[in-house]
Amino acid sequence: MKKSQQEAYKQDYAAAKKDGKPFFPYAIYKDSLIALLAIGIVITLAIVARVEIGEPVNPASSDFIPRPEWYFFFLFELLRIFKNQNVLTPVIMGTFIIPNILILLMIIWPFIDRGPERRIWKRPISMAVGTLVIAFMGYMTYLGATAPEGIGSGETIELEPQDEISTRGTELFIANGCGSCHMIKGVGAAGPGPNLTNEGGKNRGVQWQIDHLKNPQSKIPGSSMPAFASLPQQDLEVLGEYLNNLGTKYK
Ligand code: HEC
Incomplete structure (x- = not known):
């Protein structure tokens, strides 16, 4: 951070602090209200829009093809990207190495990007990186959701002749x-x-x-x-x- 930037930042901060409100109790109060509201919505949904419990699990089934929930489709697709190598590569890359690299990047990002600027239109690189990551995850989710994965029992393959x-x-x-x-x-x-x-x-x-x-x-x-x-x-x-x-x- 440059000296002049630092000064400007300190001035801004002092001005904001002068007519700001202290964290406790004001911010805590607002947070608690929103948290209560969120929990209230979950409880209401659990009462109003009940989720059906599916068929009992059949542990003897061998043709069940597991598919993840939609919010894991991007990870699921990662597994498919690293296919065709040895058996462990997709699992290690898709569930350990790549997600952990991304998490590590998020943790060290504040140390990489030390600029005082917080307005997003003044931070084109961060914006571009963020947008790219989200777009990539969206695309991977789409691929995972539409992947032709798994076949059920009773399904037939149309072959000619049928003998x-x-x-x-x-x-x-x-x-x-x-x-x-x-x-x-x-x-x-x-x-x-x-x-x-x-x-x-x-x-x-x-x-x-x-x-x-x-x-x-x-x-x-x-x-x-x-x-x-x-x-x-x-x-x-x-x-x-x-x-x-x-x-x-x-x-
Ligand atoms: C866990 C995944 C998996 C299962 C289950 C599996 N295969 Fe394979 N199979 C592979 C992989 C991976 C290869 C490619 C190996 C290579 O080229 O390194 C392969 C290769 C083959 C090949 C040679 C293909 C070629 O053109 O080289 C045939 C044939 C084949 N499998 C038939 C079957 C049949 C039949 C079954 C069921 C009885 C089956 N596979 C079950 C993963 C699997």
């Missing part, structure tokens, strides 16, 4: 939660796994698919896909055949 393998394969794809990482013809998640709509086009063969399902790392070193070695041999064979025909026989 025993395509029907059973789709069922296995959904029942085993493959759709929480992969997408086939618009059904399932856009990541972290690749889109499998044209998997058959890679001509890897049924046996490659079965071996990959049993031990993904043996075929794709460093793959973060979990192993499905505990699936019955019959299911593995159906899935292998199904995957090997996606995009070629099954369109």
